[in-house]
Amino acid sequence: xxxxxxxxxxxxxxxxxxxxxxxxxxxxxxxxxxxxxxxxxxxxxxxxxxxxxxxxxxxxxxxxxxxxxxxxxxxxxxxxxxxxxxxxxxxxxxxxxxxxxxxxxxxxxxxxxxxxxxxxxxxxxxxxxxxxxxxxxxxxxxxxxxxxxxxxx
Amino acid sequence: xxxxxxxxxxxxxxxxxxxxxxxxxxxxxxxxxxxxxxxxxxxxxxxxxxxxxxxxxxxxxxxxxxxxxxxxxxxxxxxxxxxxxxxxxxxxxxxxxxxxxxxxxxxxxxxxxxxxxxxxxxxxxxxxxxxxxxxxxxxxxxxxxxxxxxxxx
DNA sequence: TATTGTTATACTCTATAACTATA
DNA sequence: TATAGTTATAGAGTATAACAATA
Numbered sequence: 001x002x003x004x005x006x007x008x009x010x011x012x013x014x015x016x017x018x019x020x021x022x023x024x025x026x027x028x029x030x031x032x033x034x035x036x037x038x039x040x041x042x043x044x045x046x047x048x049x050x051x052x053x054x055x056x057x058x059x060x061x062x063x064x065x066x067x068x069x070x071x072x073x074x075x076x077x078x079x080x081x082x083x084x085x086x087x088x089x090x091x092x093x094x095x096x097x098x099x100x101x102x103x104x105x106x107x108x109x110x111x112x113x114x115x116x117x118x119x120x121x122x123x124x125x126x127x128x129x130x131x132x133x134x135x136x137x138x139x140x141x142x143x144x145x146x147x148x149x150x151x152x153x
Numbered sequence: 154x155x156x157x158x159x160x161x162x163x164x165x166x167x168x169x170x171x172x173x174x175x176x177x178x179x180x181x182x183x184x185x186x187x188x189x190x191x192x193x194x195x196x197x198x199x200x201x202x203x204x205x206x207x208x209x210x211x212x213x214x215x216x217x218x219x220x221x222x223x224x225x226x227x228x229x230x231x232x233x234x235x236x237x238x239x240x241x242x243x244x245x246x247x248x249x250x251x252x253x254x255x256x257x258x259x260x261x262x263x264x265x266x267x268x269x270x271x272x273x274x275x276x277x278x279x280x281x282x283x284x285x286x287x288x289x290x291x292x293x294x295x296x297x298x299x300x301x302x303x304x305x306x
Numbered sequence: 307t308a309t310t311g312t313t314a315t316a317c318t319c320t321a322t323a324a325c326t327a328t329a
Numbered sequence: 330t331a332t333a334g335t336t337a338t339a340g341a342g343t344a345t346a347a348c349a350a351t352a
Contacts, residue, residue, distance in 0.1 A: 016282045021274075023297055024199070025203045025206070026301050028199055028200070029305075030300050032223070035343090049177075069182075070182065071189070072319090072321090075321075076319070078334065078335060094328095095333090098329070098333080100328045100329065101328095101334080102333075118170070118174065121174075122173035125177060128306045129172055139295045139299060140172060141172055142296075148182065151183040153281045153284070215310085215311095228314095228343085228344075231312060251352070253351045255311065
């Protein structure tokens, strides 16, 4: 049962390949786990939460910028923003210099829901993180910006 | 719904909470990036690839075990296995001791596709990983088992 | 009765293509 | 013509509920 042995001829690129084929399922499985554990009371999808968090910091971004940030196509972001607008968490207005653009701004209600759900939204993940060792958390703190860099590459 | 008492939860664990709210979008965005970059020639979804990789190592697993591993519900795994069986990559047979179970085994054709697509499937990710520094790759190697632990928690 | 898996059904997320309006 | 966003449509992935077979 030693199929791991086909990895033992370890050149530099084969080690990287092994990292790739380990990282991919890890990301996939953790993402599904997080989707299962998200707060059901705040009726926000993971993308909606992420968009609101970005707007909480940036105040106002174009729809295209949000689509690029979240790595989705513009029609997908249009639908996400529609849902957030219906709930009163964001507003649309035309761009000032370029009126083709649509500027998305967070509302007071949107800020409130971010504050209210921030702790609870990540409750499951926070608890699991607290069960890790300090060293393991330190590894993850270092890993997050690298994962973001890969996502943006 | 009231937003009153939420910030009190952040006192001791604000650092962990910050890690949680950084890790979640990073995982989400990277997963979408990986989905965009997967090999279009091998007609395997990310879940199918992951299932075949698990069976490549384990030879045979129950449908329930595969569902638990991939963090999906049994009906979802049934559909994934149906597709893999249609393509001749896996076979079904009833469990020997417990005939309610369904044992999923990888076929020779399944092994071939794993070998044939392993390098190409992760080509985009492998290239991005090679562009990182050795230190960054080392961080990710340490992070992968921690991410898996979180996914399984 | 409880458990393993399947079938039926529906919902969420996402994409591509075609369109509108600006540039 | 080119670009930013929307509308229309379709596909992939997933879940829950009801069911069948077996324990």
